[in-house]
Amino acid sequence: MFESNRDYPPPVDGAGCGNEPSSSPVTTWIADLSSGRALQEIAADTDAGLINRLRVLEELKAAAAAAQVRVAAAFDASVRAKDARSGIPEEHQGRGVAAQIALARRESPARGGRILGFSKALAHEMPCTLRALSEGRLNEWRATLLVRETACLSVSDRRLVDREVAGDVAGLEGLGDGRLIGRIRKLTYRIDQEALVRRAAKAQADRYVSCRPAPDTMTYLTGLLPVAQGVAVFAALSREADSLRARGDERGRGQIMADTLVERITGLTQADRVPMEVQLVMTDRTLLAGAEDPAYLQGYGVVPAMWARDAVRKAGHKERTERTGRRGAPSAPDLWLRRLYTAPTSGELIGMxxxxxxxxxxxxxxxxxxxxxxxxxxxxxxxxxxxxxxxxxxxxxxxxxxxxxxxxxxxxxxxxxxxxxxxxxxxxxxxxxxxxxxxxxxxxxxxxxxxx
Ligand SMILES: [Zn+2]
Known part of the structure; x- marks a missing residue:
């Protein structure tokens, strides 16, 4: 399907923009996957041929993931060995490995840490899963599930689950995410009852609150909480909504619950007077001349020009404008907007x-x-x-x-x-x-x- 005796067109892009010379057989072959010739072949193929291609490419992705696992584990081992030779104490050996893997894979450092953990688990503790991945019988996500679900087991128990689940070639066929997890858990709990307790303890330690943008200048405030606490928070908000509505409040239940959440956490009673400093970066033409350049709200991202003007109008006289290095007024428990000028030509913020x-x-x-x-x-x-x-x-x-x-x-x-x-x-x-x-x-x- 991907013969190597073709006339390869020169790679169009990619030259000169990376760290590596792009001339190895692998990079040429990757470029060929989306070359004009390959596109023509795809267009000319039969439906059955297209399905065959999909399967081959799927297996190729899995095999590439397995190869990355081996490479990451080898890099980790090499750096650790070097660190040990230069007398670095064991607990500091391998520092920076995850960050380098992340940069090479174009992922965040946090993700780099997870990739390294996944790679080491597969390479050192789960040979059957790694083999199934390299043969394309498991995809990268399902291999991740196997690693995640066995993370609380001892190495020998983990190897047992690895062999029972991933070593069973016929059993993997047609196994979706849900049933794969089910099969691993059934084995895990049989082997090690205590694993359940350890999993719960680990899960509790992972509690957090996060804030991420939602469409239409809204935001998702998410809390991952132990079940009893999460249910208690939700019940308290529900009770408040029911009691206010019984007393004639016309807001919807969802609205009251959301307002109550803000009021109880920030300690303020008006949803639009949140005690925080909101940093809004916008051009003067957006603020004064009604232009439509979007603004940037820190902690959220890009907001429409109209929303930004509206926020400034609501904040009224409390707006502060900041140029080079001048300090603003002390914070007040209200919505502060700080506007930073952008240089008219390049848009670079004026330096300090x-x-x-x-x-x-x-x-x-x-x-x-x-x-x-x-x-x-x-x-x-x-x-x-x-x-x-x-x-x-x-x-x-x-x-x-x-x-x-x-x-x-x-x-x-x-x-x-x-x-x-x-x-x-x-x-x-x-x-x-x-x-x-x-x-x-x-x-x-x-x-x-x-x-x-
Ligand atoms: Zn960072």
């Missing part, structure tokens, strides 16, 4: 500078606004640190050019041996080059601002 190592509040806010989220490529985690790209003790300035917003994990990863960061001259947008211990370089460019 400070002599101290310590990053002043206004500059720190400026970095958060410019970078939006952690600057590591594909990370997107909230900014927790304003990091000196060139360290202060090496003469790095405390200026907007030499600072970048990083999350906790990425700030930590950057400190590991062999990592380097340097500012790159880019008149349009702030750019940093990150070099990893293997010598691979990745560029991080600040996101475009409103009006660009």
């Amino acid at each position: 500078d400070s002599k101290a190592r310590f990053v002043p509040e206004a500059l720190s806010r400026f970095i958060s606004t410019r970078d939006e989220t952690c600057r590591t490529p594909w990370c997107n985690a909230p900014i927790r640190h304003r990091d000196h790209i060139r360290p202060h003790h090496l003469g790095g300035r405390t200026s907007s050019d030499n600072l970048q917003g990083l999350c906790e994990a990425c700030n930590h990863a950057k400190e590991a041996a062999g990592w380097r960061a340097e500012g790159i001259d880019n008149p349009d947008r702030h750019t940093v080059a990150i070099t990893t211990p293997t010598g691979h370089t990745y560029q991080s460019t600040a996101p475009p601002l409103p009006g660009t």
Whole structure:
């Protein structure tokens, strides 16, 4: 199906934009998968032929996933061995491995950690699952389920489940996600009753609250809670809604529950007077001239121009405008809007500078606004640190050019041996080059601002 004796057209894109020369047989072959010739072949194929292609490609994806597992595990082992030889204590060996895997796979560092855990589990503890993946009988997601569902078992019990489930070639055929999980759990509970208890304890430790954008300038506030607490919160909100409606409140149940949630957590009674500082970045033409350039609301993302104008109007006189380095008024328990000017040509935020190592509040806010989220490529985690790209003790300035917003994990990863960061001259947008211990370089460019 994918003969190798073809005349390959030269790759159209990809040349010169990566770290690796794109001339290996594999990259040429990958380019061929979507070459003009391949597209013609697809168009000319029979329906049965198209279905065959789908299956082959599906198995290829699984086989590629298995190969990535082996490569990631080998990289981890190699880095650890090197660390051990240079006398690094065992608990610090392998630092930065997950971050490098993430960059190579174009994933967030958090995801890189999960990929590394998955790879090591398969490579060292679940040989049958890895084999089924490399033969295309399991896809990557189902292999992930096998790893996840056996994470609380001892290595020998895990191998047992691996053999029973993934070693049974005929049994895997036609097994969907739900039945696969069911089969693993049945075995798990039979082998190790205690696993159930450990799973529950681990699940409780993973409780969290998150906030992510929903359509139409709404947001999902999600809490993953132990079942009793979650049910108690929901019941309290329901009771309040029922009691208010019985007293003539005309809002819907859902509306009252949502308003009550906000009131009880923020301590304020009006849903539109939330005690937080809202940072809204917009162009002057959006605010004053009714232009339609979207604005950026920190912690949420892009918002329509009309919504931004409306928010400013509601905030009324409490709006503060900020230019280079001037400090705003102290916070008040109300909706504050801070407007940061963007330079008229490039849209770059007007820079700031400070002599101290310590990053002043206004500059720190400026970095958060410019970078939006952690600057590591594909990370997107909230900014927790304003990091000196060139360290202060090496003469790095405390200026907007030499600072970048990083999350906790990425700030930590950057400190590991062999990592380097340097500012790159880019008149349009702030750019940093990150070099990893293997010598691979990745560029991080600040996101475009409103009006660009
Ligand atoms: Zn990060």
